[in-house]
Amino acid sequence: MRFHAAASGFVVVLLSVSVFLCVTVIQGQSDRRVTYTSTQICGIKRSTVEIHCTYTYPSRIKNKITTVNNTLWFTKGKNNAPVDLLTDSDYTGRVLYQCENNKCTLTITDLRLRDSAVYKFRFTTNQPGRKHTGLPGVTLSVTDLQMQVIRSEPRQDSTWAEVKCQSSCLPDNPTFIWYKNGQKTWRETTSPSHTSKVNTGDYSCAVKGHENFPSSTVLIQGHNDWRVTYTSTQICGIKGSTVEIRYTYTYPSRMNNIITSVNKTLWFTKGKNNSPVDLLTDSDYTGRVRYHCENNKCTLTITDLRLRDSAVYKFRFITNQPGGSYTGECGVTLSVTDLQMQVIRSERRQDSTWAEVKCQSSCLPDNPTFIWYKNGQKTWRETTSPSHEDNFNSTDSYSCAVKGHEKFPSPPVYAPQLPSVSVSPSAEIVEGSSVTLTCSSDANPAANYTWFKQKGQDPKIIHQQPQLVFGSIQSSDSGQYYCRAANMFGRRTSEYMSVNVKYSPKIPFVSVSDSADIIEGSSVILTCSSDANPIAQYTWYMKNGNLLGTEPQHVFSSIEASDSGEYYCTAANELGRRSEYISIDVKHAPQLPSVSVSPSAEIVEGSSVTLTCSSDANPAANYTWYKENGNPDLQLISKQQLVFSSIRSSDAGHYYCTAENKLGRRTSENLSINVQYAPKPPSVSVSPSDEIVKGSSVNLTCSSDANPAANYTWYKENEDSPKASGQNFTISDIRPEHSGNYYCEAQNTRGRQNSTLYLIVVAGKSEKTILALAFSLLIPLLVLTLFVSPTLVLIMRVLSISAFRSVTAAKRDATEEQVKLKSSNVRA
CATH class of the missing domain: 2.60.40.10 (Immunoglobulins)
Incomplete structure (x- = not known):
């Protein structure tokens, strides 16, 4: 809501508001109008009235959004320019503007008779032809209560x-x-x-x-014989001159048997506490009034007339009778005017102006002669016409007077003097505050003002009022401004005024020197900048709040991968602070890969095992697994993990991986995989393997593939106690009673396996010994065939029977000195 007032407080007392038909007046374009709620209102002297209106305007003209720069109410103009009531001395402290949503109210308090006038509303926009006045206005009639x-x-x-x-x-x-x-x-x-x-x-x-x-x-x-008679009830005088008001008064010579005598006479224009104030005691008239009476014929003389002397003057006399005071009712209306030099028309010509001027007043004497002055000196000839045409220089002043009253010339007319410009408030201008630039120039007629903003070589008109008001000034309003004061006699331009708007930092702009990939080891610069006035101070932080520096730039001379992350800078001045973030992603080749195995405990054959390769790399690395297998090594898989769903003993060995991206390639250290498994079926052997002579030594050997390594125990069938422990079992001085079934047991933490050996001591031909050996070999072969096929089992059975018979025959023929041994492996 816009709110203008000439005084900080007031009491609204509405005595009367007469309501008339609403009148809509359209000026210029059809969408510009001022509508007054009533065109005729009245009010009693010293009361309060409100005048209401609404105004509309086009929201946009030629793609330019319309804004309202100023609103005002006025009753009169000066040199064709409306006088804002807020600046009119007649209304000081008595007027108030209220505008909201294009609805405006003018409030006038402490009404005076001279407030009777036609009041008009004007608004000014930023568009061409921007001024618009609502016509015909509102006629206010102010009357006093009369007895x-x-x-x-x-x-x-x-x-x-x-x-x-x-x-x-x-x-x-x-x-x-x-x-x-x-x-x-x-x-x-x-x-x-x-x-x-x-x-x-x-x-x-x-x-x-x-x-x-x-x-x-x-x-x-x-x-009925009390009376005051005025010679004239209407007189006028020119400012500075003298007037006389004449009158007579009568009263009864006797009342109640008392002879009437006049105790006092006085003149007054106003009262105080319902009592008239004698002009002789009124400070406004000190030394300027004189009473003269003779035979009840009196004269009031007022010298050195002033404009404020315009009033109704009344005479009162006071007698010795009870209630014996009497006032002349109607009084005498005195109008005081000053002599004015008015410009009727003008035409600018290079450095001067050709103009027609008129010396005028509403209270001129009969058949006056006019005298013309230039810079206070008589110029031109005297004329009986109040008008005069001539060439006027912008550096001179001109005035006029009526002959016989040369001491009271008109105020001089002249072109504007060098305008002065001022800013309010005079302290620092802060963004968002209200700022007013004021242009003033001594000129008569009063100057019209135009504000410009210098933009390069193309100054732009931005306002056409004495005051340029920024309701909420912005940083973009900073710049150099000047004003021009002009009237019919010339124009002058002020000096420049710099408007330096202080504002808190805008959101900072943060940037990184290398907008492409940031490579580890390179030099990187972070830059922070912000529009601010005063200039901002900058501070760089890591996201965790750690302080990095207090300069607009933060430099990484050799950036590392660990520098990746989020950073932010703050821009601060005395008016505030703002922050903004930036992320840094440092690209680097893979670091030395680390390899791990899961589970990390002992690896058992048949279990699931996962080898994992990992490396810090940006962009992320691609991984490849290898197994040492000579040169070249065996490439297994191009994945980060190498998975054995059921690991085998053959998978044991040394493994390594490579991590690779576009910036480089690194190879891990070896990872040794040790697969634990139960013993495989043992194999047994006899030494010597040819004919063994009675009394010789026989060495039995048992071996089995196992991890961890197997422990061995030798047993003889039908004997409870082990024969021996260890991989080798030696029989010294062999004899026939050593014949029989032997078996060895291979055992570790993962399991055990057995293998049987049939030892025969025989005598006879060597071929029989060979046959015994063949038989011993067929026994484990027979066991294996049980897992192959029924047909093969049958064949093996036949062969076994034949072999068995041959062995029996060999036993019968063998001598005690000859021994033949053959071992056979059988699955336990």
Whole structure:
């Protein structure tokens, strides 16, 4: 809501508002208008009135959004320019503007009779032809409450009188209060008229609810021969001159057997506490008034007239009779005007102006002669015409006077002087605050002002009022401004005014020197910048809040992979601070890969085993697994993990992996895989393997593939105690009773396996020994065939029977000195 007031406080008292038809006035384009709620309103003197209007305008013209720069109310113009009521001295402290959503209200308090006028609303936009005034305006009529004596009838010592309390602007259904000498008298009435017996005294009236605004008083006497007669009720005078007001007065020579005598006479224009103020004691007239009376014929003389002397003057005389004061009712209206030099038309010509001027006043003497002045010296010839045409220089001033009144020339007219510019507030200008630039120049007629902003070589008109107001100034409003003051006699341009708007930092712009990939080891610069006034101070932080530096730039001379992450900078000045983040992703070749195995405990054949290769790399590495297998090694898989769903003993060995990206390749150290498994079926052997002579030594050997290595135990069938421990079992001095079934057991933490050996001591031919050996070989072969096929089993059985028979025959023929041994492996 926009709110303008000429005073900080006021009391709204509305006595009367007359309502008329709403009038819509369209000016210029059809979508620019000012609509007044009422075009005729009235108010009683010293009360308050409100004048309402709405205004509309096109939201956009030629793709330019319309904004309202200024609104004002005015009643009169000066040199064709409206005078804003807020700056009009007649209304100081008595007017208030309120505007919201294009609805505006003008409030005028402490109404005065001279406030009667036509009030108009004007708004100014940023568009061409931007000024628009609502016509015809609102006519305000201000009247005072009057106490009028309709008739009076003297009756011996008293008088019957009919009085009337009246105004052209009364509220609806008023109630009237009556006063005598300032005190309530009679009863309240709803009729403005009252008839009653009256005693001599000052009578007045008021409207109930508005007792603070009573009427002027009238003197009611008991006889009809009290009278004041003015020679003229309307006179005028030029400012600085002298006027005389003449009058006569009469009164009854005797009342109540008392001879009447006049004790005092006085003139007044205003009252105080319902009592007239004698001009001789009024400070506004000190040394300027004189009374002269002779034979009840009197003269009031006022010298050195001033504009504020314009008023209604009344004469009062006071006698020795009870209530014996009397005031001339109508009084004399004095109008004081000054002589004015008015520019009728002008035409600019290079360094001068050709103009027609007029010397005028509403109170000129008869058949005046006019005198013309240039820079205070007479120029041109005297004329009987109030108009004159000539060439006027912008550096000179001109005035006029009426012959015989040369001491009271008109105010001079002249071109604007060098404009002065000022800024409010005069302290630092902070973004968002309200700032007003004011341009002023001594000129008559008053200058029109135009504001410019310098943008390169193309200054732009931005405002056409004495004041350029920024309701909420922005940093973009910084710059150099100047104003131009112009009237009909010339124009002058002010010096430049720099508007330096202080503002807190904007959101910082953060950047990295290498916008492509950031490679480990390279030099990288982080830069922080922010629009701020005063200039911002910068601080760089890591995301965790660790301080990095207090410069606009932070430099990594040789950036490392560990420097990857999120950083932010703050830009701060005395008005505030802002922050912004940036992420850094440092690219680097793979680090030395690490390899691991899961599970990390002992690896058992048949279990699931996973080898994992990992390396810190950016971009992420691609992995390949190898197994040492000579040169070249065996490439297994191009994945980060090498998985054995059921590992075998043959998978044991040395493994390694490579990690590779576009920046490089690294190879891990070897990872040794040790697969534990139970012993395989043992194999047994006999030494010597040919004919063994009785009494010789025989060595039996058992071996089995196992991890961890197997422990061996030798047993002989049908004997409870082991024969031997260890991989080898030696029989010294072999004899026939050593014949029989032997077996060895291979055992580790993962399991055990057995193998059987049949030892035969025989005598006879060597071929029989060979046959015995063949038989011993067929036994394990027979066991193996059990797992192959039934047909093969049958064949093996036949062969076994034949072999068995041959062996039996060999036993019978063998001698005790010859022994033949053969071993055979059988699956336990």
